[in-house]
Amino acid sequence: MKILGIHIGHDSGSSLVVDGQIVADVSEERFVRIKHYAGLPVNSIHFCLNAGKTSFDELDFIAISGEITDPKLKILLNLSDEQFNQIITNNLPQISFGARVKNIIKNRITYHESSPLYMSFYNLAPKTKVIKVDHHLAHASSAYYTSGFQNCLIITCDGVGDGTSVGVWNGSHGKIKEIKRYGTSGSFGWFYSLVTEALGWWVGDGEGKTMGLAPYGDRKAVLKKEVLANYLPGYQNGEITKGIDFGTVKYFREHDAFHWHFPDAIKIQKVVQDFGPENVAAEAQDLLEESLLDFIRCWVKKETARNLATAGGVFLNVKLNQKIIEDNIVENYSIFPNAGDAGLALGAALYVSKKFSPDNTTQKIDHIYWGPSYSNDEIELILKERNLPYRKSDNIAQEAARALADQKIIGWFQGKMESGPRALGGRSILFDPGKPENKDIINMRVKFREPFRPFCPSIMEEYAHEYLSTSYKDRYMITACKVKDEKRNVIPAVTHVDGTCRPQLISRQINRRFWELLDYFHQYTGVPVILNTSFNIKGEPIVCSPRDAIKCFFDTGLDLLCIGDFIVSKR
Ligand SMILES: [Fe+2]
Missing domain, CATH: 3.90.870.20 (Carbamoyltransferase, C-terminal domain)
Structure with missing residues (x-):
């Protein structure tokens, strides 16, 4: 069974899973040389097919973690309007007839583009099924199916994807069951990204800088004002007790990468000026660690979990992961190393692989060397x-x-x-x-x-x-x-x-x-x-x-x- 994973969006990329084995995985940014590239991953697909010595028409499934209604998918797969709407209908059966018609009209109005002959595009073979995998389910799959755990609690956490910011899941004998999801009002990722923007860095890229700066600061310097804490979502017993209105988070595309903007970043910027960037970074890191650790503890207790697997961009935060390990919250902890959206293409492919295979085990990966090599x-x-x-x-x-x-x-x-x-x-x-x-x-x-x-x-x-x-x-x-x-x-x-x-x-x-x-x-x-x-x-x-x-x-x-x-x- 050959499955091509495709992620179109922030950190676009592709992966190939054949008979349950990971053959290839790569981010498009490496080929087009634009960090966090969000365009079509045509070079990545080309590489993955070559790595698997296969062709597009031999694929059994295409697992899409991005927006299934994105007209880019239509371009990529060289689809007719009819084929495209068929895919949308198959994947979003709950979508109303009216919404479907609206989609068709929108696509026709806004997307007249078609790829020229000299561009790579792929014609969907009749046997190949296209399956949309929800953003956080793809994160959860990347965490669980690479962990080696038979049974575990899975927690996914990022800014937002498909309307979800935090997901709680159960992985058991190769199947993933959703326990709970939280929307953007409970987003730990957006809290941290908001501070990152205020510190002058690129959201979705500079969070590591915030984390690196934090040890230079003193949290108490900012604590008195409690400005940052106002943007931290509150949770108790697995429920949101303080939802945050982050306002309308906007973005623009520069060189086909997303640059986000939080309306309230300007307020935090004032705190940065008053108290110093290192102190603001220190408080943000502390607040993230404390609140997310409480959240994880709560779910570990509720589910009586011994094993924990995580993914989603927030788990690229190595200091947070250090705390989870040092506090012995669980006996065994596995973090998918490519935790951000660059790991979604593989997560989606692994999900589809397990869904259509009788294999009910998970494998612990021992490396992530899945990209191009040269003789x-x-x-x-x-x-x-x-x-x-x-x-x-x-x-x-x-x-x-x-x-x-x-x-x-x-x-x-x-x-x-x-x-x-x-x-x-x-x-x-x-x-x-x-x-x-x-x-x-x-x-x-x-x-x-x-x-x-x-x-x-x-x-x-x-x-x-x-x-x-x-x-x-x-x-x-x-x-x-x-x-x-x-x-x-x-x-x-x-x-x-x-x-x-x-x-x-x-x-x-x-x-x-x-x-x-x-x-x-x-x-x-x-x-x-x-x-x-x-x-x-x-x-x-x-x-x-x-x-x-x-x-x-x-x-x-x-x-x-x-x-x-x-x-x-x-x-
Ligand atoms: Fe994500």
């Missing part, structure tokens, strides 16, 4: 064509480790690209974590990010217990944890101001070449840890192709590019 022949051809200075290495891991020990900054382009927002050793920039000034050096020469934002460590899993005060095995930089006191001076460039880090544990079985690099670095320096940040410049998507990597390499102060078996230098 040595392909890479060398590109290097030759560009007349670049390169040479082939017999042992790229060893040479890279030697260079890192010699204080070089390295672009590391190896194997399949990772899904999700973090670089996990497929498309990474690496540096020595052992010197405090290295954080500023890498920022100044390569990343150009805000100086308060932390960098993350990749750690050989055999030594994690020596460096980290947690037994949680995080392979995806999706949780924060304390660095042991005696190790903070050993890896200062990846230890945040509050003494925490956001680690990736590296296993020899899962990413052998990256593990070997760490092993050599350990031999040279005595430290089994490296600084690992995403292979991109601030504001750009992570590099995808060799060409992207070459452009980034020559546009920054990177010393070496280790790409496949080749080492590229600048002279």
Whole structure:
């Protein structure tokens, strides 16, 4: 059974699931080079079909997590009006005849576009069924079907999707049952995004900056005024007791990405001016953690859950995840690493896969390397064509480790690209974590990010217990944890101001070449840890192709590019 997942919207993308196995998953932003791209994921679909050695007319299902009535779907699938309305009717049986007619008229009036011959589009085969998967159900599926739990509580939480901001679900023997949904008046995500906009950052992108800034602040500085708390939804015993009116949240599209605006952000901006951005960030983070933890505790108790699986953009907040783990709210906790909307295409495909298959198990994923990869022949051809200075290495891991020990900054382009927002050793920039000034050096020469934002460590899993005060095995930089006191001076460039880090544990079985690099670095320096940040410049998507990597390499102060078996230098 072949299922193509498609998400059209913020962080568009595609995925392919064949006979229950994840074959491919990628975000369109990586191809079109526009962060959080919201247009048609045509390149992603093309990649997924190639990765599965299949064609569009062999698909059994297309699982759509975006708006089924979006005329873009019509363009993408090259549908006639009749076919398009048939799909809408099949997926939204509750829609009234009047609403359907309205839809048809709206589509005809607003969407006269048709794709030209030279653009990729896909003709829907007669056997292929198109199925709409609700936004939060797709998040829930991504969480549950990758968790390995047979029975668990599932909580999904984001700004809003299909009218829902928070979802509570039960996963049992491969089936997901909805327990409760909450609308935008209970949106934890919008609360945090509102503050993020007031701090001057892009909603749906800058929330990580708010979280990174928070440890520099003092919550008490803002608390007296209780301005922020007015925008925090209140919950008791699983019911909303204080709903928030966020007003009409507007947006505009710039380069086909959404930029949202909350009308009340201007009021919070005044608080930022009065009390300082770091103090506002601190209070927002504290309020989010306290209230969402209470909410989760309540549902864990109600459902007597031992296992918890989560997804939705709010669970990209690594400090929140740290609290869930440290407070021992459940015995076992699984966070889908690609928790934001970029994970919806896969969530939708997994949902449809389970719905139409007798298989009632879930699998625990052990990696998310589901993106494009390039052979040595392909890479060398590109290097030759560009007349670049390169040479082939017999042992790229060893040479890279030697260079890192010699204080070089390295672009590391190896194997399949990772899904999700973090670089996990497929498309990474690496540096020595052992010197405090290295954080500023890498920022100044390569990343150009805000100086308060932390960098993350990749750690050989055999030594994690020596460096980290947690037994949680995080392979995806999706949780924060304390660095042991005696190790903070050993890896200062990846230890945040509050003494925490956001680690990736590296296993020899899962990413052998990256593990070997760490092993050599350990031999040279005595430290089994490296600084690992995403292979991109601030504001750009992570590099995808060799060409992207070459452009980034020559546009920054990177010393070496280790790409496949080749080492590229600048002279
Ligand atoms: Fe979402």
